[in-house]
Amino acid sequence: MIEPSVLVVDDEVQFVETLVKRLVKRGVKVSSAHSGQDALDALAGGGATRTDVVVLDVKMPGMDGLETLAVIKEQHPLVEVIMLTGHATVESAIEGMKHGAYDYLMKPCDLDVLMEKLNAAAVKKHEHEAKILEARATMIALRRGD
Amino acid sequence: MTTSNTTDLSHAPKISVRSMVIGLALIVLAPLVITGAMNLHQFQVVYRNKVDNELAVMIERHSFIVDSFIEDRLSDVRVITRQHPIERLSNADFLRQVLNLMREEYHGAFVDLGLVNDEGVQIAYAGPFNLEMADYSSAGWFEQAFANESYVSDVFAGLRGSPHFIVTTQRRIGNEVFVLKATIDFEAFNALMEGIRIGDTGFAFIISRAGKFQTRPHFEVALNRAPYAGVLDGRIRSDRILVVDGENLLGQPTIFTFAPLKQGNWLLCYQQETSDALGKVRRVVQLAIVALLVVAAGALVISFFVSKNLASKFAEADRERTVMTHQVIETGRLASIGELAAGIAHEINNPVAIMVQEAGWIDDLLNDDDPTSAENLEEINRAVGQIRTQGDRCKEITYKLLSFARKTDPSVREVILNDIVEEVIGLTSQKTRYANVQIVKELNPDLPAIQASPTEIQQVLLNLVNNAVDAIGQPGGTVTVVTRTEGDAVVLEVSDTGKGIPEANLGRIFDPFFTTKPVGQGTGLGLSICYGIVEKIGGSITVESEIGEGTTFTASFPRETDEELQTTKPNNEREDL
Numbered sequence: 001m002i003e004p005s006v007l008v009v010d011d012e013v014q015f016v017e018t019l020v021k022r023l024v025k026r027g028v029k030v031s032s033a034h035s036g037q038d039a040l041d042a043l044a045g046g047g048a049t050r051t052d053v054v055v056l057d058v059k060m061p062g063m064d065g066l067e068t069l070a071v072i073k074e075q076h077p078l079v080e081v082i083m084l085t086g087h088a089t090v091e092s093a094i095e096g097m098k099h100g101a102y103d104y105l106m107k108p109c110d111l112d113v114l115m116e117k118l119n120a121a122a123v124k125k126h127e128h129e130a131k132i133l134e135a136r137a138t139m140i141a142l143r144r145g146d
Numbered sequence: 147m148t149t150s151n152t153t154d155l156s157h158a159p160k161i162s163v164r165s166m167v168i169g170l171a172l173i174v175l176a177p178l179v180i181t182g183a184m185n186l187h188q189f190q191v192v193y194r195n196k197v198d199n200e201l202a203v204m205i206e207r208h209s210f211i212v213d214s215f216i217e218d219r220l221s222d223v224r225v226i227t228r229q230h231p232i233e234r235l236s237n238a239d240f241l242r243q244v245l246n247l248m249r250e251e252y253h254g255a256f257v258d259l260g261l262v263n264d265e266g267v268q269i270a271y272a273g274p275f276n277l278e279m280a281d282y283s284s285a286g287w288f289e290q291a292f293a294n295e296s297y298v299s300d301v302f303a304g305l306r307g308s309p310h311f312i313v314t315t316q317r318r319i320g321n322e323v324f325v326l327k328a329t330i331d332f333e334a335f336n337a338l339m340e341g342i343r344i345g346d347t348g349f350a351f352i353i354s355r356a357g358k359f360q361t362r363p364h365f366e367v368a369l370n371r372a373p374y375a376g377v378l379d380g381r382i383r384s385d386r387i388l389v390v391d392g393e394n395l396l397g398q399p400t401i402f403t404f405a406p407l408k409q410g411n412w413l414l415c416y417q418q419e420t421s422d423a424l425g426k427v428r429r430v431v432q433l434a435i436v437a438l439l440v441v442a443a444g445a446l447v448i449s450f451f452v453s454k455n456l457a458s459k460f461a462e463a464d465r466e467r468t469v470m471t472h473q474v475i476e477t478g479r480l481a482s483i484g485e486l487a488a489g490i491a492h493e494i495n496n497p498v499a500i501m502v503q504e505a506g507w508i509d510d511l512l513n514d515d516d517p518t519s520a521e522n523l524e525e526i527n528r529a530v531g532q533i534r535t536q537g538d539r540c541k542e543i544t545y546k547l548l549s550f551a552r553k554t555d556p557s558v559r560e561v562i563l564n565d566i567v568e569e570v571i572g573l574t575s576q577k578t579r580y581a582n583v584q585i586v587k588e589l590n591p592d593l594p595a596i597q598a599s600p601t602e603i604q605q606v607l608l609n610l611v612n613n614a615v616d617a618i619g620q621p622g623g624t625v626t627v628v629t630r631t632e633g634d635a636v637v638l639e640v641s642d643t644g645k646g647i648p649e650a651n652l653g654r655i656f657d658p659f660f661t662t663k664p665v666g667q668g669t670g671l672g673l674s675i676c677y678g679i680v681e682k683i684g685g686s687i688t689v690e691s692e693i694g695e696g697t698t699f700t701a702s703f704p705r706e707t708d709e710e711l712q713t714t715k716p717n718n719e720r721e722d723l
Contacts, residue, residue: 108499
């Protein structure tokens with residue numbers, strides 16, 4: 001069982017705080033950000049290697065979820081993103097999925113469901129990384145072979 | 147939901163039946179009157195010419211008759227003078243025979259005959275007066291008669307004391323000169339003129355150049371007045387036939403006609419009142435006026451019915467328009483609610499999400515090994531407090547939405563614009579926050595109240611603010627809401643720092659269904675609803691925009707105390723249940 005490392009991004013400070021506490025209690029490594037820009041800064045500041053999954057609220061003042069998603073996917077393609085939406089923004093979530101988000105969740109969400117998705121996403125990321133490592137190893141082996 | 151509202155009809159423009167009747171009647175009658183007047187004038191001119199010509203012809207004919215009469219009498223006398231020896235002519239008995247013959251022949255035109263010698267003594271006489279041996283040497287005609295071969299005198303009283311005129315011819319025998327003198331019966335001559343009577347006022351008479359009447363005029367005539375005076379003193383030439391306008395003694399416009407007689411020594415005068423001469427014209431004018439009046443009456447009646455019909459159609463259209471406006475406003479309000487609901491659903495999701503999290507957190511803590519530890523209890527207390535806080539937040543949001551959705555009351559009351567501004571800004575705060583829009587309020591705290599339906603004003607403001615936020619778009623900006631007074635009006639201004647409205651669209655933005663938003667995102671009704679509402683309460687709404695700078699909508703409302711609105715207020719106090 002992989003322990004996922006998660007970045008929660010939402011402008012609702014209270015929401016983020018409690019979610020972080022609950023995730024920590026479940027042994028998840030969690031950090032938080034309150035805007036799209038904060039999240040990007042956190043990822044850029046070395047968080048990317050430690051962060052497996054970003055939980056990203058779609059509707060935020062300033063840089064919104066979709067924009068943030070685009071930048072994350074561009075700068076950190078391996079990081080998985082789960083979109084968090086209100087009712088009115090399901091379409092945005094679908095849009096996000098088309099642009100590379102792993103999944104989406106509707107607020108208010110059940111923590112168990114979130115945990116499942118976090119784990120799945122983390123597994124996917126780790127598998128992904130493993131494949132990359134494997135590919136690299138094969139490449140190196142091939143080079144040695146000749 | 148009640149959509150009927152009686153006050154609206156009073157705002158509809160009234161089309162008065164009277165003004166329409168007048169307008170239509172004018173349109174019909176003006177050309178009629180103008181062409182009628184032109185035709186009549188033309189007719190009058192032509193007819194007048196015709197009358198003048200007829201008069202000239204008539205007077206010429208009579209002047210010819212009179213001239214012939216005199217000429218004939220003169221020839222008669224000349225024949226007698228030449229035919230008979232002087233001895234016979236000196237014989238009174240012979241003269242009497244001749245006179246009788248002539249009287250028989252000419253129906254008494256001749257009164258008497260006399261032979262006058264060159265000393266002026268009438269040596270022979272035949273006639274009703276006792277004038278034998280009368281001395282004419284000092285008579286006015288004597289010199290003329292002996293100077294000319296033949297002579298026709300003016301009318302004069304002479305020795306007999308009654309008006310008459312004479313014709314004379316000479317007879318020379320050696321050195322002696324005799325003059326045969328015949329007196330023409332004045333009455334017979336007069337009858338020539340008396341016979342010329344046309345219409346009620348037309349009559350003819352003869353005057354001499356010296357201004358003496360040669361025949362008796364039928365009506366009184368003053369020769370010292372125009373145009374007679376002018377003709378007599380030569381100011382008006384009268385050597386040919388002359389037709390002039392003037393006034394008679396009664397002051398009536400009169401046509402005067404003159405023809406020279408007796409080689410210009412006399413004038414045949416004819417006068418007739420113009421209205422009499424042009425009697426036919428007057429009848430035509432009367433007929434035309436009667437016809438015009440009949441047509442006018444007809445036009446009035448028709449235009450009255452047409453106008454009444456039109457007015458009722460207008461009123462009907464107005465009523466329909468009012469109902470439509472109401473439906474459109476209602477539709478627009480529902481659309482606004484729909485738009486709001488989307489934002490509010492998201493807003494409500496946040497506190498709900500927090501509450502769920504907190505509840506889950508408490509759950510987590512209770513499942514802990516030691517749920518009653520001081521640290522856990524404190525955390526549970528905080529979580530419960532948070533749930534309460536977020537619950538209140540939900541309540542507030544739902545309350546706002548409900549208060550907007552439920553108020554459909556179009557009744558007019560005193561409205562403080564500032565309160566509505568606060569309310570609407572609160573309602574749109576979520577939308578503006580996510581759109582990166584800052585709302586700046588510049589509210590005049592002493593703003594007077596206006597008379598309006600609060601819901602409708604709310605809608606106007608909501609539409610304007612929503613549009614302003616939409617216009618700003620992604621980069622964010624500022625929406626400024628200003629309230630102020632301007633003269634007698636209360637002004638609401640909503641300006642944005644958005645992209646501005648192209649000149650081409652500026653004229654159409656208040657049109658229903660005009661929108662620049664993608665299909666499905668805007669009904670195109672927002673601004674037309676604002677326009678309808680503001681106009682309805684007697685205000686006005688204008689827009690100013692500069693590309694790249696932003697747009698400002700200015701709505702100005704009349705400052706309340708409108709009697710009409712006050713009195714109709716009870717009718718509109720309807721509660722929507």
